[in-house]
Amino acid sequence: MKIGLGLYREQLTRDNFQFALQAGATHVVAHLTNYFAGKDPKIDSGDQGGWGDCSADKLWTFEELSGLVGEVRAAGLKVAAIENFSPRFWSDVLLDGPERARQIEGLKQLIRDAGRAGIPCIGYNFSLAGVYGWTRGPYARGGAESVGFGVPGSTPPGPDAPIPDGMIWNMRYRPAVAGAPSVSVSSAELWDRLARFLKEVVPVAEEAGVVLGAHPDDPPAEALRGTARLVNRPEKYDRLMGIVDSPSNGLELCLGSLQEMPGGDIYEHVRRFARSGRIGYIHFRNVRGRMPHYVETFVDEGDIDMAEIVRILRDENYQGVMIPDHTPAMTCDASWHAGKAFALGYMRALVQNAAALGPSRSVPADMAAE
Secondary structure (H helix, E strand, O other): EEEEEEEEEHHHHHHHHHHHHHOOOOEEEEEEOOOOOOOOOOOOOOOOOOOEEEOOOOOHHHHHHHHHHHHHHHHHOOOEEOOOOHHHHHHHHOOOOOOOHHHHHHHHHHHHHHHHHHOOOEOOOOOOOOOOOOOOEEEEEEHHHEEOOOOOOOOOOOOOOOOOOEEEEEOOOOOOOOOOOOEHHHHHHHHHHHHHHHHHHHHHHHHOOOOEEEEOOOOOEEEOOEEOOOOOOHHHHHHHHHHHHOOEEEEEEEHHHHHHOOOOOHHHHHHHEEEEEEEEEEOOOOOEEEOOOOEEEOOOOOOOOHHHHHHHHHOOOOOEEEEOOOOOOOOOHHHHHHHHHHHHHHHHHHHHHHOOOOOOOOOOHHHHOO
C-alpha cells in the first residue's frame, strides 16, 4: 500500500509537493480541471452557479502531462493518477450529443498521451449531475466544518432542481441556449452511454498502459436533478467492470461513497474488489450514516473501521495508492492542510503497522460459506 495526496489545479505547486512529502505521501493524484480554487479549497454544494466555467478548457497535451510528471518527480514524488476529465472534453459523451464522436477521439488521444507521459491511471465520474446537494456545517468532531447530505435542520439545494442548459457535472461547458430544455436521462440511457464509452476507450487505455478508474455516485441517490445515477450500489461496480473485461476498466474506489450506499457489507465489497485487481486507487474517506442521511467525518470517527480496511487490503496484497478525501476543515490558518496532515498521519500509521494489526475481523464470504 502506498499513500498519496490529491491536489487541485492551483495546488500543484512546489510548496504543496513538499508538504505531501513531509506528511509521508509518496504519490500525487492531480486534478487538472480548475473547480476548487484558493489556499483552503472547499467542496461546494453546486447550487450557486456550479463549480465554475470550463468552456475555455483545451485538451491536455502530452507536453503538459509530461511536464507535470517531471515537476512531481523533481519534488521526490510520483504521479499516481489524474482525476476527472474536464466536462468540456466529454460533455457530449455524457449527453449523447452531436460532438460525441469528436470528443471520443480527443479522449483517446488524452489517454495515449497520459500513458506516454507515465501516468498510470485516470479517474473519472460518469455522471450528469455530479456531486450535488450537500450542505456544509460543524458536522465533524469538535465542530470541524464538514459536509453532509440530508442533515436534519439544514437547507440543501433542491434535489429535483433541473440542470441548466450548457452545464454538466456542476460546470458550465458552453453558454446557455435560451429556451433549451433541461437535461434528463434514464438509467437505461445512462448505462448505454457508459457501455459505448467503455467499449471505445478501454482498448486504447489497455494499449497505453492506463487504468480508467470509475468513481461511484456521490451522493448515491436513485436520481438527482432529473437524471439517473449509475454506480449507486456496490454491485453496480460489477456491472460496470463486466462491460469490458480488462484490467484497464477499473475502479476509483471511494470508501465513503460505498459506506453511504444503503445495505451491504463494505468489508466484503472492499475485499472482493481488491481481489479482482481492478482498483486504480482508493479514496480513504469515512462517513457516519447512510443515504438519505449522512455526514462526512474525520478518518478515525466514522462508521467504517479503517484499520479493518487496511487489514483487508494487506491480506489481498493491494499494492496501489490511497489518498485522503474530503477531510474536515480544522480550525486554524491552514484548515485544508491541517485536515490533510491529520488524515495522512493516521493513514501512514496504519500502513506502516499493517503487519501488526492482527487478523481481519470480517469473515470473507467464501470462508463463511464453508
